Each structure stands twice: as C-alpha cells, then as structure tokens.
Amino acid sequence: MQLPSRLSYTALALYLLAIPLAAQPLATEAPSFASASKLQLRWELATSSAGTQTPGRGASARLILTNHDSRPLPAQDWSLYFNCVCSMVTGAVPGKLALEHVAGELFRFRPAPGFAGLAPGATLNVExxxxxxxxxxxxxxxxxxxxxxAAPAVGVRIGDYRAMPIAVKPAVTPEDTYRRNAGADPLPPSAVPPVLPTPLQLEKGPGQLVLRGRPTVSAAAPLSGEAALANALFPAGLPAGGPPLRLSVGTVAGQASPEAYTLAIRADSGISIVGNSAAGVFYGLQTLRDLMPLPGATSMALPEVAITDAPRFGYRGFQLDVARNFLGKQAVFKWLDLMARYKLNTMHFHLTDDEGWRLEIDGLPELTSIGAVRGHSDRPGLRLEPAYGSGPDPRDTNGSGFYTRADYIEILRYAAARHIDVIPEIEMPGHARAAVQAMAARYHRLQAAGSKDAAKYLLNDFQDRSVYSSAQFYSDNVMNPGLDSTYAFIDHVVTRVAALYKAAGVRLRTIHVGGDELADGAWEKSPASLARMRKEGLANIADLWDYFYDRVDTILRHQGLYASGWEELAARSTMLNGKRKLIPNPRFTQRGFRAYVWNNTTGAEDFANRLGNAGYDLILSPVTSMYMDQSYNANPDEPGVNWGGYIELDTVYDFMPLDMLKNLAPDARIGKDGLTDYGRAHVRGIEANLFSETVLEPARMDYLVMPRLLAVAERAWAPDPAWATEPDSARSAALHRAAWSGFVNALGQRVLPRLDLEHAGVDYRIAPPGLLVEGDRVLVNHVLPGITLRYTADGSTPTTASPPVTGPIAEHGVIQVAAFDRNGRRGLVARVDRP
Structure with missing residues (x-):
C-alpha cells in the first residue's frame, strides 16, 4: 500500500499493512446488487427557507438517491452510513426507511419492511x-x-455525492456588507500603519536605507538561528556588500518582557536589533520583514525608524485540533511559521479527542493502532468509527494518522527554533473515547493471552450502566475515576510525553488536561466510581470530579508540571434555586491551575471574570470571538459551524480581553461581574481556537483562520487601543474608525499581499464585496481596502480578465463583483440586479 505523501508515517503504514485481509474493507460488494460507486446521492434542504422550521420537527431535508447501475438496490439487507455534526430525528421516515443513530455522529438509513428497492435508473427521495x-x-x-x-466488513463510498447549495435569500446581503465595510476608510500607502501587530513605540525618521546589496549580518553564536532568518529575509539576487545588520541580546530600557526588542534602521548606520532575549531579537526580525518592500518591488529601500516594542501578554496562542481531522507534519510546520510571523508564541496542540489519538506513546501501541485509525468495521475494537466525513477506508488521511515519537520531536524543535511553546492536550475525563476504546482493546488482547496486566491501563468500568450523551452524542467516551488503572494510564502518558520534550531539548511546563463537557449522568451508575466515592467519603459526583483532578495534579507535579485545562477544570457544579450553576472551584485556587475560558455564551458572559477574581490564571478564548471554526456570517455559502455565533473580522478586532463585557448591551451587563485589579493580574493571555470538525482540506483551514488570526495577534500583542478606553462615545467612535481603517488597510495593502507574492500557500478568505445601489449607480467597497475588485454586468462570474472596479458602476444588468488576490485567486461573488 502506498500512503499519500501527506501521511508518510511509517508506524501507521506498517500497522495498516499488517491488518489481516479479512479485517480490511475489501474492494468487493455484493455482486448481484448496485455498486456504491454507481449510485448518485444529493442532499438538499427541503424547507423553503433555512430559517423555517417545521413545527415539532425543525428543519426538513431530503436525500435524493439515483441508481445508475444496471443492477438494483435491493429491498432489504443494506445500510447507508454517513456522518452529521448535529442531531437528527431518528426512527421511521417516509418511503419505508428507518434512520438510526449508530455512535457519536455516525448515522445510517436502513430499509424497513415494505421497502421496494431501487431499480436501475430509478430515483428515491428520502425525507x-x-x-x-x-x-x-x-x-x-x-x-x-x-x-x-452479505459483506458487513465492506464499506464503499458513494461514488457521486454532493450537498446542494441552500438556495435562500442571503441573511447578510451585499447592502449589509457595504454598510459594514463603510466603517473603514481607504488610506493612501503613506498613511497605512507600517507594522502589525502594532508596536509600543514607533518613530519615523526622515529618510530611507536603500539596499543596494544584501545586509551583512553579525550576531553572536547563540543567535545563529536568528542570523539565518535575517539572511533569509532578503532577496537572493541582491549582491553582497550591503549595510550592516547587527543582532544582539542586551537590555531594552523600560521593558521587562524577555520578548521585548528595539529595532533601529538608519540610512547612515544600517540596521540594529537588540532583544532582551533571543526571542526579542526574533520578533524584531519579524518586524523588519513587515517593513520591507513587497516582493517584486522596483526599489529595495527601508524606512528610517526607531521602534521599541514588547508584547501585552506573555501567552499568545493558537489551538490546533488534529484529533477530529488529522493534519500531517508539514501542515503543522506551515502554521508554526505563520504564528511566528505574527508574533504568536504558543501552540496548544489538541492531540486527542473522541475521534482520534494522534501521538505515539511508547508501551501503549493500541493508542495509535486503534485510536488513530477511523474506518468502517463489522466488529468492535478494530478501529474507531468514521467521523466528520472520513468515510469507510482506514487509509483516509483525514480520519487516520498520528505523529511518531520522531515526528513529534521534530515538531517540538521546529517550534522552539521559532520561540513557540507547544502545549500538548490530553483530553480527560470526557472527550476520551479514542483512548477508552484503545485501552479496552488492549485489555481484551492481553486477557485472551492470559496476561495478569490486562487491566493495568483500563479506562472504563465494564459494569457501568450510566446513561448519558456527550456533546457529540457518545455514551461511552469518559475515563472512569473509580479505577486505579485510569491514573496508571494518565501517569504513563504524562511520563512518556515529558520524555519526548526532554529528548527534543525543549522545556515542558504544563500539559493541558482537558476537562470540558463531561456529560451529565456520567459515572452515576458505575460500580467502580460509587465504590471510590464510598472509600474516599465523597458526597456526590462534583466531589468525585475534584478527587479525579486532585490525583491528576499530583501526577503532573511529579513531573515538575502544572495543570492547564478548559474552564470546567476550575469550576464547581452546584445548584441555585433548583438549577445547575458553575462557580469558581475553591479547592484549586492555590494550585496554580491555568483555566482556558471558552464559554461566554448567554448567561456565562462573566464567568472568565469570576474565575480570575477568584485567583485562577486565565487564558481567554471565548467562543463568540476567538473560535476560528465558527462561520463568518449566517449566509449558507459560508463554511464553518455556528453554535457559538458568527465571527467577522471586526468581531475579533473588537474583542477587549480585560473588558469582555464591553460590547454587550447595557441591560445584558446588569448583574455581571467585571474584572477586579486582582483578577486582571491573572489574565495571562488570549488564544484563537480551531476545532477541525469541518476542516477536510488545508484550504478550508486557511479560509477559516486567516485573516482572523491577524486580529487575534493584534489583540494579544498590542495594548488596548485608545478607542477602548475613551469614555466619550463620539470620540471613541472616531478613534475606532481611525484604528480599524489602519488595520484593514495594512492587511489589504501589505500583509496579505506579502503572503501572496511570497507564494506562502495561504488561501485566506477573500470576503465578498459590499454593493449598494444608489440612484443610477452601484457603489462598491471591500473589508480590505486596496484589494483588487473586478466586475461583470452580464450575469457571468468575474475573472481576472474582467474590468476592474475603479469607482461606482454605472452599467445596468446583473452586476457581479468579486475580489482577487495578487495571484488571481477569486473570493466570493456579490451580486445586484439593475434592470
């Protein structure tokens, strides 16, 4: 078997090759019946509007199945499996079929008694x-x-499947977009801010440093990596003998941050970068990159500047989820490079979840031979079920894959060279199905072999009769806190992960130990958990939760680590007036736990503030502004999910970390706690999160993350802008307009074009233009001033050959407008009709 280059991981390849043929999905189906490769399947929303709900049922949809084979789809004895990220109404459906929930987000249609089959050429509508x-x-x-x-181990993808566009009136019209874009002004190049993220101090000089040759880099040996970066910044075609570029570690006056730096560019003396540490020098070089002319410029000149800079937060993070859909090592390197470019310094690596365990752990091969493989199977314990569209084939590189120990060490060193910490996340006690299934398979394998150690790392109580359903509809995805083997497993994994960092020569300070979304009902009917509660004198499940994390914390401390986790790690579930309520957990406030606060949805808007005021260190990653997997807006053609809201670029930009209630309506702030001075001191940083449920290809990830990640970088590095602290509303609005104009002009005229011209392989979102019919003309604007806009008036889709938009469009017809990047890549098209 030849694995695609994206998944060149020897251990996984060897494992898949070693699976007995009887256990693999064979390229064989029932010979008398229609082949999946010759079936056509279409999905469409059946309701007249995406916002319309059928009373008592919600939205209606249909699957349209057409048989293009010469053989029939039989009346019985088949299943049509698929994944769906939301729940559906199961049971009998019209047409004598039944919709069944299999596990998690895996569903299937089965023929019910009376189904007549599907003859060659026939079509079936399934509502x-x-x-x-x-x-x-x-x-x-x-x-x-x-x-x-007849062949239960064989799953074959439907050969021709499409989800049809949702044909409804846009929730966000071109007019809406125009008015939103009108919050910024186009700026001439001379008025565009020269550096993003915004530095603390920048003084422009009167002249320029003209580069007639490559700068001569000088740096002490400990800065060899930074010296290599400095040399790589300049075009290879420049001759030698340019001005000096001096890199050094020294003292940045008035700045205590080790990431602080000064950058001086002078026509008469060249370039000098001084950092409080090598990291400071590195960030000074990223600023120098931002100041350079765009690739292909006719003149290689740098402006004279004097910059003193330091970050606002010591933690500036990006969470990369490779558990739901896997990303190969080279893709991780790409995002580490982008993080470094925009001065983000922490990659929160979401390595494990229900749908995948992505790191090789010495001594526990099932974690990757089973927990890292998704595909169809007719028997439990062989691999995980398909999820998020990974399909039946265990060789699918979205569903299957992991990092070998050597891979992970290479990732750690790559990140460290860019001054990025990698924080591994090992999800527990919920979101742990991949580990639970793998350790159950290990148990059965060793038990059959007569091993006395079969249960050593078992994570589930086989007698557990608890009834629960997780956020992803699993009823078997939690580690059991009543089993000593659970803690043996955690200790083993933590020890092996710490060893990988030691082998890489990279310091590990913390492990993110999950804690989110433990389903109500878990553990309640587990004999092992109930026995543990009796033994330890625990009154309820909340006490058992505390007991679990007390032991986890002890394991981490033994390795010299502190505990990080989602906000639930620092929360205590209690009752208030008969309703469940989360409060800051008083038990762990002095343990040094770091809480990543994600839930600021209605009713929980101030929970981060309450945790900080109680003494917990915080990383702020609120879903309403920091979740990059959320759609930009409610239009059906926008990818992503929407359970936490919609996040446009300005939604991220307007996030105020130390005043998370600022953008709430006045009545919504009533009764909410703000941050005290004590609480403010506990905000350690902010983080953008990308969960990868809908990320099936690299371009989708680029679209969802960029350019929103640039606004995250701005908020993480730069201090509060003047508009955020200005008490006068009119003055604040004017300051906001000026600052926002500077930010989007910098993106549209310099930052994103640089990625285009460097061919960095970043397919960032090119938003649709805004269009407004005003009298006898169409006004056009874009969220990124300076980007190229092209139009047609005959209803055709604009191309790079279409005329550019140079002002209002006076033509009549079906006006379509799109934006294009510097390489000719087109964004979403906006349209208005002018008869």
Whole structure:
C-alpha cells in the first residue's frame, strides 16, 4: 500500500499493512446488487427557507438517491452510513426507511419492511428532519458509504455525492456588507500603519536605507538561528556588500518582557536589533520583514525608524485540533511559521479527542493502532468509527494518522527554533473515547493471552450502566475515576510525553488536561466510581470530579508540571434555586491551575471574570470571538459551524480581553461581574481556537483562520487601543474608525499581499464585496481596502480578465463583483440586479 505523501508515517503504514485481509474493507460488494460507486446521492434542504422550521420537527431535508447501475438496490439487507455534526430525528421516515443513530455522529438509513428497492435508473427521495434550524452546509451529511449485510466488513463510498447549495435569500446581503465595510476608510500607502501587530513605540525618521546589496549580518553564536532568518529575509539576487545588520541580546530600557526588542534602521548606520532575549531579537526580525518592500518591488529601500516594542501578554496562542481531522507534519510546520510571523508564541496542540489519538506513546501501541485509525468495521475494537466525513477506508488521511515519537520531536524543535511553546492536550475525563476504546482493546488482547496486566491501563468500568450523551452524542467516551488503572494510564502518558520534550531539548511546563463537557449522568451508575466515592467519603459526583483532578495534579507535579485545562477544570457544579450553576472551584485556587475560558455564551458572559477574581490564571478564548471554526456570517455559502455565533473580522478586532463585557448591551451587563485589579493580574493571555470538525482540506483551514488570526495577534500583542478606553462615545467612535481603517488597510495593502507574492500557500478568505445601489449607480467597497475588485454586468462570474472596479458602476444588468488576490485567486461573488 502506498500512503499519500501527506501521511508518510511509517508506524501507521506498517500497522495498516499488517491488518489481516479479512479485517480490511475489501474492494468487493455484493455482486448481484448496485455498486456504491454507481449510485448518485444529493442532499438538499427541503424547507423553503433555512430559517423555517417545521413545527415539532425543525428543519426538513431530503436525500435524493439515483441508481445508475444496471443492477438494483435491493429491498432489504443494506445500510447507508454517513456522518452529521448535529442531531437528527431518528426512527421511521417516509418511503419505508428507518434512520438510526449508530455512535457519536455516525448515522445510517436502513430499509424497513415494505421497502421496494431501487431499480436501475430509478430515483428515491428520502425525507427526514432535524430538531433545529439548518443554516449552512456544515449540517449536511458527510462521507456517505454503502454496506451490504452479505459483506458487513465492506464499506464503499458513494461514488457521486454532493450537498446542494441552500438556495435562500442571503441573511447578510451585499447592502449589509457595504454598510459594514463603510466603517473603514481607504488610506493612501503613506498613511497605512507600517507594522502589525502594532508596536509600543514607533518613530519615523526622515529618510530611507536603500539596499543596494544584501545586509551583512553579525550576531553572536547563540543567535545563529536568528542570523539565518535575517539572511533569509532578503532577496537572493541582491549582491553582497550591503549595510550592516547587527543582532544582539542586551537590555531594552523600560521593558521587562524577555520578548521585548528595539529595532533601529538608519540610512547612515544600517540596521540594529537588540532583544532582551533571543526571542526579542526574533520578533524584531519579524518586524523588519513587515517593513520591507513587497516582493517584486522596483526599489529595495527601508524606512528610517526607531521602534521599541514588547508584547501585552506573555501567552499568545493558537489551538490546533488534529484529533477530529488529522493534519500531517508539514501542515503543522506551515502554521508554526505563520504564528511566528505574527508574533504568536504558543501552540496548544489538541492531540486527542473522541475521534482520534494522534501521538505515539511508547508501551501503549493500541493508542495509535486503534485510536488513530477511523474506518468502517463489522466488529468492535478494530478501529474507531468514521467521523466528520472520513468515510469507510482506514487509509483516509483525514480520519487516520498520528505523529511518531520522531515526528513529534521534530515538531517540538521546529517550534522552539521559532520561540513557540507547544502545549500538548490530553483530553480527560470526557472527550476520551479514542483512548477508552484503545485501552479496552488492549485489555481484551492481553486477557485472551492470559496476561495478569490486562487491566493495568483500563479506562472504563465494564459494569457501568450510566446513561448519558456527550456533546457529540457518545455514551461511552469518559475515563472512569473509580479505577486505579485510569491514573496508571494518565501517569504513563504524562511520563512518556515529558520524555519526548526532554529528548527534543525543549522545556515542558504544563500539559493541558482537558476537562470540558463531561456529560451529565456520567459515572452515576458505575460500580467502580460509587465504590471510590464510598472509600474516599465523597458526597456526590462534583466531589468525585475534584478527587479525579486532585490525583491528576499530583501526577503532573511529579513531573515538575502544572495543570492547564478548559474552564470546567476550575469550576464547581452546584445548584441555585433548583438549577445547575458553575462557580469558581475553591479547592484549586492555590494550585496554580491555568483555566482556558471558552464559554461566554448567554448567561456565562462573566464567568472568565469570576474565575480570575477568584485567583485562577486565565487564558481567554471565548467562543463568540476567538473560535476560528465558527462561520463568518449566517449566509449558507459560508463554511464553518455556528453554535457559538458568527465571527467577522471586526468581531475579533473588537474583542477587549480585560473588558469582555464591553460590547454587550447595557441591560445584558446588569448583574455581571467585571474584572477586579486582582483578577486582571491573572489574565495571562488570549488564544484563537480551531476545532477541525469541518476542516477536510488545508484550504478550508486557511479560509477559516486567516485573516482572523491577524486580529487575534493584534489583540494579544498590542495594548488596548485608545478607542477602548475613551469614555466619550463620539470620540471613541472616531478613534475606532481611525484604528480599524489602519488595520484593514495594512492587511489589504501589505500583509496579505506579502503572503501572496511570497507564494506562502495561504488561501485566506477573500470576503465578498459590499454593493449598494444608489440612484443610477452601484457603489462598491471591500473589508480590505486596496484589494483588487473586478466586475461583470452580464450575469457571468468575474475573472481576472474582467474590468476592474475603479469607482461606482454605472452599467445596468446583473452586476457581479468579486475580489482577487495578487495571484488571481477569486473570493466570493456579490451580486445586484439593475434592470
């Protein structure tokens, strides 16, 4: 078997090759019946509007199945499997079929008694319902495949499947977009801020440093990596003998941060960068990159400047989820490079979840031989079920893959060379199904071999009769805190992970130990958990939670680490007036726990503030502004999910870390706690999160993350802008307009074009233009002033050959306008009709 280059991981390849043929999905189906490769499947929203709900059922949808084979789809004995990221109404559906929930987000249709089959050339419409609204394609079925009962181990993808566009009136019209874009002004190049993220102090000089040759870099040996970066910044075609470029570690006056630096560019003396540490020098070089002319410029000149700079927060993070859909090592390197370019210094590596365990752990091969592999199987314990459209084939590189120990060490060293810390996340006690399933398989394998150590790392109580459903609809995804083997497993994993950092020569300070979304009902009917509660004198499940994390904390401390986790790690579930309420957990406030606060949805807007005021160190990653997997807006053609809201570029830009209630309506702030001075001191940083449920290709990730990540970088590095602290509302609005104009002009005229011209391989989102019909003309604008806009008036889609927009469009017809990057890549098209 030849694995794609994206997944060249020897250990996984050897494992898959070693699976007995009887256990692999074979390229064989029931010979008398229609082949999945010759079936056509279409999904469409059946309701007249994405916002319309059928009373008692929610939105309606249909699957349209057409048989293009010469053989029939039989009346019985087959299943059509697929994934869906939201719940559906299961049971009998019209047409004598039944919709069944299999596990997690895996569903299937089965023929019910009376189904007549599907003859060659015939079409079947399958109607079903969602309990809630469907507003975009993220809730359409993913990865459908067919299984015949006669060959239950064989799953074959449907050969021709498409989710059809949701044809409704846009929730955000071109007029809406125009008015939103009008909050910024186009700026001439001379008025565009020269550096992003915004530095603390920048003084422009009167002249320029003209580069007629490559600068001569001088640096002490400990700065060899920075010297290499400095040399790489300049075009290879420049001759030698340019001005001096001096790199040094020294003292940046008035700045205590080790990441502080000064950058001086002078026509008469060249370039000098001094950092409080090598990291400071590195960030000074990133600023120098930002000041350089765009690739291809006719003149290589740098402006004279004197910059003193330091970050606002010591933690500036990006969470990369490779558990839901896997990313190969080279893709990780790409995002580390982008993080470094924009001065982000922490990659929160979401390595494990229900749907995948992505790191090789010495001594526990099942974690990757089972927990890192998704695909169809007719028996439990062989691999994980398909998820997020990964389909039936265990060789699919979205569903299957992991980093070998050597891979991970290479990632750690690559990140360290860019002054990025990598914080591994090992999800527990919930979101742990991949580990639970793997350790159960290990138990059964060793038990069959007569081993006395079979249960050494077991994570689930086989007698557990607890009834629960997780956020992803699993009922078997939690580690059991009543088992000593659970803690043996955690200790083993933590020890091996710490050893990887030691082998890489990289310091590990903390492990993120999950803690989020433990489903109500978990552990309640587990004999092992109930026995533990009796033994330890624990009154309720909340006490058992505390007991679990007390032991986890002890394991981490033994390795010299502190505990990080989602906000639930620092929360205590209690009751208030008969309703469940989360409060800061008083038990762990002095343990040094670091809480990543994600939930600021309605009712929880101030929970981060309450945790900080109680003494917990905080990383702020609120879903309403920092989740890069959320859609930009409610239009159906926008990818991403929407459970936490919609996040446009200005939503991220307007996030105020130390005043998270600032953008709430006045009545919504009533009764909410703000941050005290004590609480403010506990905000250690902010983080953008990308969960990868809908990320099936690199371009989708680029689209969702960029350019929103640039606004995250601005908020993490730069101090509060003047508009955020100005008490006068009119003055604040004027300051906001000026600052926002500077930011988006910098993106549109310099930052994103640099990525284009460097061919960095970043397919960032090119937003649709705004269009406004005013009298006898169409006004056009864009969120990124300076980007190229082209139009047509005959209803055709604009191309790079279409005329540019140079002002209002006076033509009549079907006006379509799109923006293009410097390489000719087109963004979403906006349209207005002018008869």
């Amino acid at each position: 079903y319902s969602y309990p809630g609204k469907v507003v975009n394609l993220s809730r359409a079925p993913m990865g459908p495949y067919l299984v015949y009962d």
